[in-house]
Amino acid sequence: MPLLSTRGRRTAAAAVLAAAFVASAGCADFDSQQSTADQGTFSEVPSEMYRPQAPTAPESPDDQGGDPPTGPCVDPNPSVIATCLDQTAGVRPADAQGKTTYVAERVTGKIILSKRYGPQRAVATVPVDGSGDGGLVDFELSPTWLEDQMIFALITTPSDNRVVRIAPSGSVKPILTGIPKGATGNMGSIAFTGPDTLTVATGDAGDPGAAQDRSSLAGKIFEINPNQPAPKPDVLASGLGSNVALCRDPDNGQMYVTDSGRAGDRLSLVTQKSLKTLWTWADRPGLTGCATGTDTISVAVGAKKRIDVFTKPDSANPVLTEPTADDVSKTYGAVGRMTTFGGAFQLATINKTLPGMKTESFDDRVAVHVPQGGSEDRT
Template identity: 60%
Template structure:
């Protein structure tokens, strides 16, 4: 079942993108304190919004200098990876990943099972900048996260997490104070992996898995297997439905240049890459053999889709008005270089990729797993002219 969009998908503002990149240095300075438990989250939900959050759009602060990304001589130790594309090592099983500087040499990445958000660059330093209690069983845990679009003012991080009762959207304030924003997203033994992405400061886009229940994805009363948006600052945000019918491992991949939204998932009919349009969803490509898509990213007109179980990344030329179909995927074998790749995120002409070798059978037993690396894409997407 396809649910029509309320209107065309807005393009992420340049201000949102600039503030997100600039926040990397501020993340390095976040204090490390203890975590709240789930009962604290539920109590805080009844207490109303944080009183200390500045009003969005208020006066800006001086931007901190960009993080130091100069390479140093390789240190010695078990977490030094010889692959020059690798920028973070010795991580737990990863969830979402985001570039932390415009050049993509610094990253912040979620450890899905521990609930930690780590910031790192090649050869360090590596720091925990936030932590939230999660249920990391199955494919749940700290699934994805986003910095607030006004992070330099409010220092908030938003996350899609799994608890003992549900999947939910939470807001993490300095000091690891966790406040539920939207609760009650169905949780299952599998099918919890989803994705979040800011469209604007007042619109957070959310994609959810079907929680192991294909019927829930087409049930309008369920938040499973859907794409919807919420205003994260509303006292009780009400989801605005965008599309339905998704399977597991749902990954959003917005095109940073055009604003077009693509989504990859593993559905009952096979693994798919779809485009979100004003009238619903348009199927662009399907993998009938169901290899298991795990992430996607768009870089300069090329859509890259990670397929962890096959240790490859498939690249397709994105559709245009002149050529509305995608190219046949061009496969990049990444087993030897990276292993099993999960989530991906765009920066410039490349993408950051997070490996999930610790959770994929047959993955290379690299001592520096799990890792974040830079993926420049296949040599070229197929020329359709």
């Protein structure tokens, strides 16, 4: 049984080749982060895991049954729930039905709460270095979000990549610092896999050798208790490349990961202290995210503007077969991070990130999407 299969109960992604990201840094003051490093931890979190509930927000015209608004930020596609975003990174559903979303803007350091036709508001802003493919890389709500309103984030600073905790007041506390930073290979992923277990996946910071070095936190998947002072990482897997994205199966807790590196573009299962490669892409198209559905694993292939959909492996069919290509190019363009809710997922577009991409006035966006098919029919 995989190490993570029994951990956590929460229904909870690698942008195309890291060098393709637009270099654009956000302004930041990191002194305030460092000044809180010796102030101690926040209070311990209870063991009850977060249950998504609809956030309080004014009604949109869609709720009221009135005429839809007009303007450059209105996408007529009824599946789109956020528009006119800066370059996107992590995304999380903000309610059980997926009608609202939290989405990270990688370069601005903002976490945006949005629903169809708005309104949109920044629930948190963290100083980041958004150059290369760094910035606000990913985020997670506290397992007890409804009680403490804490947000955890994987971010890039001028000196490192780090895990931080953002309080409701907006103050930012470093939790784990010193994760290697590079001109590329900063895109990673985080996910709560237990009440006090945060699983972190990091890119190789442009150094494949560091990803193989057990003394380095580059190119690793590891666990920390983010509520302990100076948490010690427990390394689960090494050798990851760039654009690393985690996707957790909400049904059985199994953790999948996509990355692009020395071993190729691959989808892997996180097993006990290692990775089991399930599929590789010989043409190295650049993987940008993943999500699990009821019977499927979906992998975003950003530059190809498609999502490859596999039927989940099981004991009777442990080997993946050829995926079904879900062409999203005409609807969304390029897709980056994705996140699961129920049998569907939310996807964030990265049309502003990829050079040469055609963008619309309402890009970038978050939309609700149902995976189209799998690699075989097991009915």
